[in-house]
Amino acid sequence: MSITDWFKARESKRYTETSTDRTKAATDVPDGVWQKCPSCKAIVYQGELDANFQVCGKCSHHFDIPGPARIALLVDEGSFEETDAHLRSADPLKWQAGKSYADALERARDKTGLDEAALTGRATIGGHPVVIGAMDFRFIGASMGSVVGEKVTRAFELGLAERRAVVLAIASGGARMQEGMLSLMQMAKTSAAAQRFAEAGLPYISILTNPTLGGVTASFATLADIILAEPGALVGFTGPRVIEQTIRQSLPKGFQTSEFLLEHGMVDEVVPRDELAERVRLLLDYVTAGGER
Amino acid sequence: MEFERPLVELEEKLAELRRLDVAEHPDLAAEIEALAAEVATLHAEVYQNLTPWQRVQISRHPDRPKTDDYIAALFDDVVQLHGDRTFGDDEAIFAGLGTLGTQRVVLLGHRKGRSTKENIRRNFGSPQAEGFRKARRVMQLADKFRLPIVSFLDTPGAHPGIEAEERGQAWAIAENLATLSALRVPVVAVGIGEGGSGGALAIGFGDRLIMLENAYYSISTPEACASILLKDASKACDVAGCLKLTARDLVELGIADEVVPEPLGGAHRDPQPMFEAVANAVSRALGQLGGRDGEALAEARYERLRRIGEYS
Numbered sequence: 110m111s112i113t114d115w116f117k118a119r120e121s122k123r124y125t126e127t128s129t130d131r132t133k134a135a136t137d138v139p140d141g142v143w144q145k146c147p148s149c150k151a152i153v154y155q156g157e158l159d160a161n162f163q164v165c166g167k168c169s170h171h172f173d174i175p176g177p178a179r180i181a182l183l184v185d186e187g188s189f190e191e192t193d194a195h196l197r198s199a200d201p202l203k204w205q206a207g208k209s210y211a212d213a214l215e216r217a218r219d220k221t222g223l224d225e226a227a228l229t230g231r232a233t234i235g236g237h238p239v240v241i242g243a244m245d246f247r248f249i250g251a252s253m254g255s256v257v258g259e260k261v262t263r264a265f266e267l268g269l270a271e272r273r274a275v276v277l278a279i280a281s282g283g284a285r286m287q288e289g290m291l292s293l294m295q296m297a298k299t300s301a302a303a304q305r306f307a308e309a310g311l312p313y314i315s316i317l318t319n320p321t322l323g324g325v326t327a328s329f330a331t332l333a334d335i336i337l338a339e340p341g342a343l344v345g346f347t348g349p350r351v352i353e354q355t356i357r358q359s360l361p362k363g364f365q366t367s368e369f370l371l372e373h374g375m376v377d378e379v380v381p382r383d384e385l386a387e388r389v390r391l392l393l394d395y396v397t398a399g400g401e402r
Numbered sequence: 403m404e405f406e407r408p409l410v411e412l413e414e415k416l417a418e419l420r421r422l423d424v425a426e427h428p429d430l431a432a433e434i435e436a437l438a439a440e441v442a443t444l445h446a447e448v449y450q451n452l453t454p455w456q457r458v459q460i461s462r463h464p465d466r467p468k469t470d471d472y473i474a475a476l477f478d479d480v481v482q483l484h485g486d487r488t489f490g491d492d493e494a495i496f497a498g499l500g501t502l503g504t505q506r507v508v509l510l511g512h513r514k515g516r517s518t519k520e521n522i523r524r525n526f527g528s529p530q531a532e533g534f535r536k537a538r539r540v541m542q543l544a545d546k547f548r549l550p551i552v553s554f555l556d557t558p559g560a561h562p563g564i565e566a567e568e569r570g571q572a573w574a575i576a577e578n579l580a581t582l583s584a585l586r587v588p589v590v591a592v593g594i595g596e597g598g599s600g601g602a603l604a605i606g607f608g609d610r611l612i613m614l615e616n617a618y619y620s621i622s623t624p625e626a627c628a629s630i631l632l633k634d635a636s637k638a639c640d641v642a643g644c645l646k647l648t649a650r651d652l653v654e655l656g657i658a659d660e661v662v663p664e665p666l667g668g669a670h671r672d673p674q675p676m677f678e679a680v681a682n683a684v685s686r687a688l689g690q691l692g693g694r695d696g697e698a699l700a701e702a703r704y705e706r707l708r709r710i711g712e713y714s
Contacts, residue, residue: 198713206628206637207631256711256713286621288621289644290620290652291711292621294657295711296579296603300576300580301579301583304584307580324599327579328575330576345571346567346571346575347560347567352562352563361564373568373569
């Protein structure tokens with residue numbers, strides 16, 4: 110083996126798993142008693158997944174979970190009180206290219222029982238009052254249009270008004286194409302709200318889950334004081350397929366995973382799902398209570 | 403450009419006829435006149451009814467005036483400031499100081515090149531994370547020394563590549579958005595060409611957004627949008643209209659404040675009056691914002707962003 114081949118081989122082993130197919134795998138998890146793990150291909154019993162935070166017992170692959178389940182996983186039981194639940198996207202551009210946006214919204218509402226891709230509300234975590242938010246990838250890829258942008262902005266404003274910490278569990282394909290520039294401007298709007306919140310000296314913790322991409326990564330998701338990521342999550346600005354098409358070369362193994370980001374200094378910690386709630390509680394102890402224990 | 407072809411053909415015919423000695427062909431004089439009239443009509447027809455996709459093509463015209471041209475034409479005593487102090491100096495972003503009339507400002511802009519060589523150095527106007535970080539450094543400098551910011555937008559988008567991801571492209575853009583939103587000095591953004599996605603937004607919003615008539619500003623390039631939603635980048639011309647990305651669309655959406663008309667056929671046809679029109683628009687905007695208190699400016703900018711979005 111030449112030294113360059115050795116480097117190539119080493120490069121390909123640097124990260125734990127390949128990222129390119131994970132967004133697809135994420136979207137077609139079947140409902141049923143048995144599930145096939147998209148990572149190790151093992152057939153796993155749904156009851157076992159339910160008991161294990163939707164994490165594969167064989168390979169620790171973290172299955173995507175819906176927004177409401179994500180919130181239940183993080184907050185003190187029974188403490189969640191949803192805010193702005195019924196904000197609904199308009200169809201400002203009357204989008205018809207490809208599929209009609211109005212139809213896509215209708216289908217997403219039917220499928221998820223949610224009005225939009227983001228859920229927000231008041232809750233407590235280990236007794237700490239917080240504003241909690243989660244995004245649901247089943248709802249048009251948890252993309253950010255006017256409503257997601259508005260709910261995230263209001264979450265920061267509520268946190269500011271009531272001096273609560275903000276904890277957001279993020280998943281998103283990026284800004285929502287079908288609302289055009291109105292979606293792009295939500296990046297600026299949510300970032301402005303996060304900035305005001307930060308200037309008031311209040312803590313914001315974000316949790317990046319699979320996948321977090323595009324305009325959401327490039328706005329409020331990464332403006333947190335502490336950024337956590339779930340193992341193996343795909344996180345980046347440009348999606349891997351677009352990068353591959355642009356640079357016409359295949360991507361190194363494990364590119365844009367949480368572990369890759371940790372190695373490049375972009376996230377504070379990679380935390381397995383079963384430890385997340387406890388980790389967030391501990392961090393809140395540090396950032397809300399001052400130095401004296 | 404494809405849609406200009408019938409016009410160019412007619413113009414060539416007309417030029418040919420004019421080269422003939424009219425004295426030798428007195429019968430042609432009337433015909434020349436008729437043809438000239440036809441050219442004028444077609445000219446107006448082509449350029450006054452441009453489709454969104456045609457405007458996108460004009461915004462990318464290789465001869466279109468670029469950030470460097472506007473800076474050279476509008477500003478005196480220009481000083482370029484280099485580097486992000488962390489990794490490198492991204493030539494896809496211009497950062498510096500300049501004086502417009504009597505107003506000293508901090509300058510930002512995406513830089514496309516004139517030649518292929520220059521374009522390769524500047525990555526065709528697509529910044530890396532270090533470019534955005536250089537811009538942010540200079541934004542903070544503007545805030546510290548109470549200088550307004552004038553920013554010229556002309557990028558297809560932030561660079562999509564391995565190194566960009568490794569160095570936190572998304573993180574760099576997000577920090578710019580947060581920083582821009584809270585600056586205590588006036589920020590005037592000018593869309594001069596392409597306004598592609600987060601890469602444009604990272605230096606591209608403020609207290610005023612001035613758009614040149616054929617500039618566009620969009621959630622993504624029409625090609626990327628077509629590729630994502632229709633799985634076919636060649637359908638860009640179809641989605642360009644849906645995206646509501648033209649200067650006038652943006653005013654209607656409440657995102658841009660003003661459209662600066664371009665010379666017929668685009669800014670490249672007659673750059674001098676274009677420079678003057680942009681200078682006037684920027685001066686006017688700076689004049690309106692000039693007397694305001696920093697806190698009031700930041701508050702108004704927040705409210706401006708706060709209003710954007712449609713829902714029930």
